[in-house]
Amino acid sequence: xxxxxxxxxxxxxxxxxxxxxxxxxxxxxxxxxxxxxxxxxxxxxxxxxxxxxxxxxxxxxxxxxxxxxxxxxxxxxxxxxxxxxxxxxxxxxxxxxxxxxxxxxxxxxxxxxxxxxxxxxxxxxxxxxxxxxxxxxxxxxxxxxxxxxxxxxxxxxxxxxxxxxxxxxxxxxxxxxxxxxxxxxxxxxxxxxxxxxxxxxxxxxxxxxxxxxxxxxxxxxxxxxxxxxxxxxxxxxxxxxxxxxxxxxxxxxxxxxxxxxxxxxxxxxxxxxxxxxxxxxxxxxxxxxxxxxxxxxxxxxxxxxxxxxxxxxxxxxxxxxxxxxxxxxxxxxxxxxxxxxxxxxxxxxxxxxxxxxxxxxxxxxxxxxxxxxxxxxxxxxxxxx
Amino acid sequence: xxxxxxxxxxxxxxxxxxxxxxxxxxxxxxxxxxxxxxxxxxxxxxxxxxxxxxxxxxxxxxxxxxxxxxxxxxxxxxxxxxxxxxxxxxxxxxxxxxxxxxxxxxxxxxxxxxxxxxxxxxxxxxxxxxxxxxxxxxxxxxxxxxxxxxxxxxxxxxxxxxxxxxxxxxxxxxxxxxxxxxxxxxxxxxxxxxxxxxxxxxxxxxxxxxxxxxxxxxxxxxxxxxxxxxxxxxxxxxxxxxxxxxxxxxxxxxxxxxxxxxxxxxxxxxxxxxxxxxxxxxxxxxxxxxxxxxxxxxxxxxxxxxxxxxxxxxxxxxxxxxxxxxxxxxxxxxxxxxxxxxxxxxxxxxxxxxxxxxxxxxxxxxxxxxxxxxxxxxxx
Numbered sequence: 126x127x128x129x130x131x132x133x134x135x136x137x138x139x140x141x142x143x144x145x146x147x148x149x150x151x152x153x154x155x156x157x158x159x160x161x162x163x164x165x166x167x168x169x170x171x172x173x174x175x176x177x178x179x180x181x182x183x184x185x186x187x188x189x190x191x192x193x194x195x196x197x198x199x200x201x202x203x204x205x206x207x208x209x210x211x212x213x214x215x216x217x218x219x220x221x222x223x224x225x226x227x228x229x230x231x232x233x234x235x236x237x238x239x240x241x242x243x244x245x246x247x248x249x250x251x252x253x254x255x256x257x258x259x260x261x262x263x264x265x266x267x268x269x270x271x272x273x274x275x276x277x278x279x280x281x282x283x284x285x286x287x288x289x290x291x292x293x294x295x296x297x298x299x300x301x302x303x304x305x306x307x308x309x310x311x312x313x314x315x316x317x318x319x320x321x322x323x324x325x326x327x328x329x330x331x332x333x334x335x336x337x338x339x340x341x342x343x344x345x346x347x348x349x350x351x352x353x354x355x356x357x358x359x360x361x362x363x364x365x366x367x368x369x370x371x372x373x374x375x376x377x378x379x380x381x382x383x384x385x386x387x388x389x390x391x392x393x394x395x396x397x398x399x400x401x402x403x404x405x406x407x408x409x410x411x412x413x414x415x416x417x418x419x420x421x422x423x424x425x426x427x428x429x430x431x432x433x434x435x436x437x438x439x440x441x442x443x444x445x446x447x448x449x450x451x452x453x454x455x456x457x458x459x460x461x462x463x464x465x466x467x468x469x470x471x472x473x474x475x476x477x478x479x480x481x482x483x484x485x486x487x488x489x490x491x492x493x494x495x496x497x498x499x500x501x502x503x504x505x506x507x508x509x510x
Numbered sequence: 511x512x513x514x515x516x517x518x519x520x521x522x523x524x525x526x527x528x529x530x531x532x533x534x535x536x537x538x539x540x541x542x543x544x545x546x547x548x549x550x551x552x553x554x555x556x557x558x559x560x561x562x563x564x565x566x567x568x569x570x571x572x573x574x575x576x577x578x579x580x581x582x583x584x585x586x587x588x589x590x591x592x593x594x595x596x597x598x599x600x601x602x603x604x605x606x607x608x609x610x611x612x613x614x615x616x617x618x619x620x621x622x623x624x625x626x627x628x629x630x631x632x633x634x635x636x637x638x639x640x641x642x643x644x645x646x647x648x649x650x651x652x653x654x655x656x657x658x659x660x661x662x663x664x665x666x667x668x669x670x671x672x673x674x675x676x677x678x679x680x681x682x683x684x685x686x687x688x689x690x691x692x693x694x695x696x697x698x699x700x701x702x703x704x705x706x707x708x709x710x711x712x713x714x715x716x717x718x719x720x721x722x723x724x725x726x727x728x729x730x731x732x733x734x735x736x737x738x739x740x741x742x743x744x745x746x747x748x749x750x751x752x753x754x755x756x757x758x759x760x761x762x763x764x765x766x767x768x769x770x771x772x773x774x775x776x777x778x779x780x781x782x783x784x785x786x787x788x789x790x791x792x793x794x795x796x797x798x799x800x801x802x803x804x805x806x807x808x809x810x811x812x813x814x815x816x817x818x819x820x821x822x823x824x825x826x827x828x829x830x831x832x833x834x835x836x837x838x839x840x841x842x843x844x845x846x847x848x849x850x851x852x853x854x855x856x857x858x859x860x861x862x863x864x865x866x867x868x869x870x871x872x873x874x875x876x877x878x879x880x881x882x883x884x885x886x887x888x889x890x
Contacts (some may be wrong), residue, residue: 136876150569153800154808156806157809160812168824169569171824173683175829176635176637179829180829190688195678202643203635203639225828246680247679247681257694261643265643270680279675281673282675284624284652285626291631296634321804407880409535409537411807411811412811413540415540416541416543416544423548423551428552428636430603433637455633
């Protein structure tokens with residue numbers, strides 16, 4: 126019995142060590158994989174930047190105190206504007222050059238008009254490059270005017286909004302995005318390394334020799350996938366540190382984060398291994414994984430709770446491990462509940478995904494070996510004989 | 511004549527090699543396709559949010575407020591329900607917020623103390639702030655119709671109320687005559703990424719295969735200047751880009767995704783051609799400097815992504831921090847994206863001479879540098 130296990134452990138550890146040696150020789154590839162993952166964080170950050178604080182110039186020609194009060198209301202209005210004071214010619218020049226998206230002109234006499242109950246007009250010039258940005262500004266200005274009116278206790282106002290938030294703190298869009306981005310980083314790194322570990326065996330033809338070994342080739346290839354998962358876990362330290370140190374987003378529940386990350390790496394390494402067995406070539410692996418990662422990111426509740434995207438996308442999201450992993454990660458980092466399922470259910474679903482992904486990888490590798498080497502035919506012939 | 515014949519022969523050979531490398535084609539096409547899908551979904555995400563509206567009041571003011579909120583279709587995907595239904599939807603995360611018009615709304619309006627209740631699942635500020643601003647705008651519109659979207663843009667002041675209790679109204683001037691929707695603005699620059707990706711990866715892999723398979727030595731024996739052979743390779747890269755780009759543009763035209771003014775076609779073609787030449791030149795450099803097809807595919811994909819998003823393909827440049835905006839000024843593909851947007855979306859061609867000049871200069875530099883690097887590599 127001991128000998129039975131010894132040979133299997135030997136095969137797995139052989140594959141494990143061989144893959145480690147291989148990755149040591151392919152340092153540039155590992156570095157490029159990490160760069161690809163970090164690129165993902167930068168992409169979502171850039172997208173997050175356009176979600177708030179429109180760069181806007183304010184021309185404050187009013188000499189009275191109320192112009193400054195209104196300016197403050199604009200600055201405080203729900204992260205709508207990143208305001209810079211400048212003169213009108215400077216502002217218009219910047220607007221035409223595309224450096225800012227709007228110019229708000231608070232004209233001379235603003236304070237006098239408000240004090241004497243007279244109407245006044247705020248002139249706004251907008252670079253309406255697209256409707257989304259114009260809509261944001263068109264919403265933000267009345268919102269600031271409402272805040273100003275309430276602050277001034279203007280008597281004619283008949284309706285007031287009363288807000289009750291479900292969560293006691295607001296979470297910034299970029300901190301929210303980069304946390305879910307980490308899951309996709311795990312997908313990119315573990316997926317690519319897992320896929321390349323398996324595809325290389327087919328590409329270089331070594332799988333034919335593994336078939337001739339006295340043990341099923343799955344042991345040796347499994348060892349390789351384990352090594353790629355270990356390297357992925359180490360490589361994931363870079364994006365995680367970038368999020369923690371660079372973005373200053375600290376996990377509230379670090380153990381939960383580690384558990385979700387470990388399970389995600391197992392799932393994605395196995396998914397990558399399955400993909401590698403199907404492709405049997407290393408060249409398209411990186412592009413394919415990156416290409417899949419982009420839409421997968423969106424359809425798994427990474428921008429906002431997936432339930433908000435409608436029932437169809439929400440149901441589809443359940444077929445992706447990213448959905449559960451994002452649910453656990455947002456809770457681990459921000460304490461947010463972004464899925465109707467509890468954190469425990471999400472962790473259990475991830476564990477189930479890990480088992481399924483292992484079975485999928487095993488099946489794909491075996492099928493790949495059978496089709497790639499004619500092993501099934503040989504086995505059938507031997508069996509028939 | 512012989513020079514042109516040789517160039518065409520090399521380009522044809524390269525295209526045939528491409529045809530035999532489906533993995534390389536996949537490698538070049540998948541990132542732009544994935545990016546397009548990402549941008550489409552992002553654009554839809556950026557618009558409506560699911561919100562439940564509970565109308566408990568039945569007076570004219572409550573109905574007026576309900577109509578104002580219902581008309582804001584840019585922000586809300588509204589579901590009319592009762593208080594219990596709204597609480598249940600909020601708990602299941604089927605809605606992001608609940609807006610309640612209470613039963614005593616009309617009476618309170620007369621007392622100038624009416625309340626519009628907003629219960630918000632403030633998971634992140636992006637959609638949360640959109641809803642907050644929109645609710646405030648509806649509140650403002652109730653007393654001052656000129657503070658609605660149509661009122662801001664109305665030059666004739668037809669929305670102007672007799673009494674605006676806020677004493678402040680807005681006069682909006684738009685810089686451009688056309689309104690481009692978010693999805694077109696965001697997604698169409700993927701055409702530039704497509705050209706970049708195919709030009710870069712295609713030419714880089716072909717250059718690498720010359721070194722890996724030793725065909726460079728054979729090519730050097732051919733009795734023409736190596737520069738002609740390299741020019742043929744670049745021509746092959748440009749043709750590969752065209753083979754992918756032309757059907758994509760035709761598809762966009764047929765489906766009316768793009769309808770550029772007729773006079774803008776020459777500029778648009780110049781932008782795509784210069785981008786393809788520059789990408790192919792860069793591909794030559796990358797394929798010669800980096801070893802191993804796997805590494806080349808990965809490096810090309812990363813480079814294309816950076817050039818694309820630093821060129822404003824994924825964002826609006828004005829929102830970037832100053833230092834990143836400075837970097838983006840030196841990214842030639844920013845001019846390709848800017849130029850493409852200008853020629854596709856806007857009636858005038860302002861800024862395009864600059865865009866085309868920078869791109870053409872980049873194409874020439876990449877062409878010369880690419881040729882020099884490949885020639886040196888072959889000589890070694």
